[in-house]
Amino acid sequence: METITCECGHVNPYGTHLCAMCGRPLSDEEKQRKIVDMRYEGSAVRSKTYNVSIVDKIWNFFSSVKVGVTLIVITLVAAAIGTLLPQTFYIPVSEADAAAYYEQVYGEFGKVYYALGLSDLYTTWWFQVIVGLLGISIIIASIDRGIPLHKSLTNQRVKRHKSFMKRQRIIAEGPASPQTLAQAEAQLQKMRYRVRREDGALLAEKNRFSRYGPYINHVGLIIFLAAIMMRVIPGVYVDESMWAREGQITAVPGMDGYYLENKEFILEFHEGQEQTDAMMEQGVNTVAKNFQTDVVLYKQPEGALPGDTSNLEVVQEYSIRVNHPLTESGYSLFQMDYRLNDELKEMTFNLTNKATNESLGAITIDLYNPEPQYVIDDETRIEILGYYPNFTGFEDGEPQTGSRFPTNPAFFFKMFTPETPEGETSFVGIQQTVESTGNNAYKMAFVDAQFTDISGLTIRKDRTIPLLFIGGFIFLVGVAIGSYWQHRRMWIQQQPDGTLLFAAHTNKNWFSLKKDVDAVREHAQLPIYIDQLAEQEQLRDQEGGRGE
Numbered sequence: 252m253e254t255i256t257c258e259c260g261h262v263n264p265y266g267t268h269l270c271a272m273c274g275r276p277l278s279d280e281e282k283q284r285k286i287v288d289m290r291y292e293g294s295a296v297r298s299k300t301y302n303v304s305i306v307d308k309i310w311n312f313f314s315s316v317k318v319g320v321t322l323i324v325i326t327l328v329a330a331a332i333g334t335l336l337p338q339t340f341y342i343p344v345s346e347a348d349a350a351a352y353y354e355q356v357y358g359e360f361g362k363v364y365y366a367l368g369l370s371d372l373y374t375t376w377w378f379q380v381i382v383g384l385l386g387i388s389i390i391i392a393s394i395d396r397g398i399p400l401h402k403s404l405t406n407q408r409v410k411r412h413k414s415f416m417k418r419q420r421i422i423a424e425g426p427a428s429p430q431t432l433a434q435a436e437a438q439l440q441k442m443r444y445r446v447r448r449e450d451g452a453l454l455a456e457k458n459r460f461s462r463y464g465p466y467i468n469h470v471g472l473i474i475f476l477a478a479i480m481m482r483v484i485p486g487v488y489v490d491e492s493m494w495a496r497e498g499q500i501t502a503v504p505g506m507d508g509y510y511l512e513n514k515e516f517i518l519e520f521h522e523g524q525e526q527t528d529a530m531m532e533q534g535v536n537t538v539a540k541n542f543q544t545d546v547v548l549y550k551q552p553e554g555a556l557p558g559d560t561s562n563l564e565v566v567q568e569y570s571i572r573v574n575h576p577l578t579e580s581g582y583s584l585f586q587m588d589y590r591l592n593d594e595l596k597e598m599t600f601n602l603t604n605k606a607t608n609e610s611l612g613a614i615t616i617d618l619y620n621p622e623p624q625y626v627i628d629d630e631t632r633i634e635i636l637g638y639y640p641n642f643t644g645f646e647d648g649e650p651q652t653g654s655r656f657p658t659n660p661a662f663f664f665k666m667f668t669p670e671t672p673e674g675e676t677s678f679v680g681i682q683q684t685v686e687s688t689g690n691n692a693y694k695m696a697f698v699d700a701q702f703t704d705i706s707g708l709t710i711r712k713d714r715t716i717p718l719l720f721i722g723g724f725i726f727l728v729g730v731a732i733g734s735y736w737q738h739r740r741m742w743i744q745q746q747p748d749g750t751l752l753f754a755a756h757t758n759k760n761w762f763s764l765k766k767d768v769d770a771v772r773e774h775a776q777l778p779i780y781i782d783q784l785a786e787q788e789q790l791r792d793q794e795g796g797r798g799e
Contacts, residue, residue: 259412266300269293272408274415286783287418289756291396292403298395313388314395322385329381333372336364374483386476393469404459409449409742411754416742419754420761421768425778427751434775435743442767444741451745457738462758464733471726478718489582489712495544496594497704499619500560503548505710506582510549510563516589516704518542542589543572544706548579571708581712588707595657596703600679600695602633602666611668613698618657630669633695637663642680650678666693739764741771753777 253265261272268281268288276282281293298314301307312318336357339349353361353370368375416422432453436446444455482488489505495513503509519541549563569577576583595618601610612627618640626632639652642661650661661680667673671692678685679695686694739757746752757764761782768780 264295266295267293271406273412275412286420291400294399294403296396296399310391313391319388319392322388326381326385329378333369339371379480379483382476382479386473389469389472393466397466404462409447409454410452411742416752416754419756420784421755421780421782423753423778423780424750431751431775432743435771438771438774453743455741458736459738461732461736462738464729467729467732468726471722471729474718475722478715478722481715487714489710491710493708495706495708503710508551510560512547513706514545514547516544516706543570544586545570583711585709587709590705592702593705594703595700597701599698601698603694603696605692605694618660632667634665635662636665664695668693
């Protein structure tokens with residue numbers, strides 16, 4: 252790579268605008284400035300220097316502030332669109348029925364919304380890509396500008412060339428006494444400036460660390476974005492839901508090998524506010540005092556096959572209440588919802604003679620775990636040839652079920668009695684009976700149904716929370732550093748002719764810097780300074796007035 256040799260003999264990297272040793276302007280652009288550009292201390296910034304190879308072009312693209320801002324805007328817009336409709340987690344149907352739900356409830360917009368993945372926005376590949384590109388942009392921009400700035404700040408020279416001093420915004424030049432430097436040094440140290448002296452020159456510096464505020468912000472943002480992207484890694488982030496039916500053992504989604512038994516659901520109201528069936532029918536709601544689920548958490552032993560519940564080991568028994576979750580191995584199970592008498596649990600049938608209406612006995616079928624055969628006596632039994640928990644109709648003469656939950660149960664029975672030892676078949680559903688021969692001697696007569704309470708539980712595990720807190724804290728530290736502190740510098744040099752040259756610079760809050768300069772000037776009798784930028788603006792205003 253090319254280098255630039257300054258008049259002072261110092262060799263600077265190609266693209267440097269100000270000599271790192273003496274501060275002379277090196278580029279034609281910088282030589283034309285009346286006030287020096289101190290954004291990166293005049294050091295070479297790669298994105299502003301090289302644009303030849305494909306690597307340079309990629310680097311320059313991601314280091315661009317416009318590209319970074321655009322990616323931030325795209326991320327925020329996408330996140331905002333993700334709030335227009337509920338995410339998949341919050342809809343009252345299973346994931347398999349989500350597409351139909353969005354289309355039925357929200358119409359064509361809901362269909363498109365689901366197809367684009369907006370219903371589960373934060374785990375979609377394209378949202379993760381946007382977040383990743385934003386992270387790359389922040390990293391490259393930080394390296395591109397931060398490293399040259401750091402090198403320049405840590406290698407500042409006390410003595411600077413006269414051209415560097417006179418091209419600062421605040422300058423002063425005039426006679427001074429031999430004690431001026433010593434008096435200025437004492438006052439600056441009193442004001443907590445770090446002072447360095449060298450051969451009749453003085454450099455006072457304060458709050459250099461504030462220049463790193465934006466880069467500290469970037470570190471916090473990178474950690475924050477990394478935590479978001481880590482959520483797609485299995486086992487790092489779990490946010491699932493389940494309906495635990497009373498009296499059943501159910502696999503816990505997101506917790507491989509764990510099973511949960513809902514022993515009992517308890518609902519308590521405040522005294523005198525118990526919710527009756529009539530109140531529920533009229534839509535009158537009351538505030539529950541407590542609703543909890545008494546559960547037993549099991550775990551499969553090592554080596555067990557998935558779904559094998561024969562040798563489950565008890566992990567713990569717990570009463571899950573609102574804001575009192577069950578916790579295990581980093582997982583938390585929260586009580587979120589409940590449904591009273593919401594689903595069928597058992598159905599009871601009588602095996603009845605159609606002619607005499609005489610019952611040979613009753614059977615009770617567990618709708619979640621029906622037996623293949625129910626024996627009443629030695630000569631009387633009922634076999635279940637087919638069970639359809641959510642009967643949806645016949646297709647090509649075959650009964651169909653829409654799901655495994657007993658919302659509309661139907662059975663294909665074969666009945667054996669002393670009068671019919673070879674058996675009779677009958678298809679029995681709610682308000683529907685189909686007999687293959689049409690003249691069976693016996694029928695399965697519905698007697699009663701038992702309903703069950705259901706607890707809505709949420710399973711959460713988030714190993715990214717510490718990273719999110721750390722990233723957020725670091726970001727706020729960077730904001731505070733960049734907002735409440737300013738990097739201030741003053742140069743004082745005695746010229747060979749006996750005059751004194753003074754210059755001052757800050758990255759922000761010039762009013763406060765001028766107050767510091769006034770304090771030093773009064774104590775050390777420095778020459779009166781001028782604000783070159785203010786003079787330029789005043790001159791432009793005067794020229795504009797004459798033009799009018």
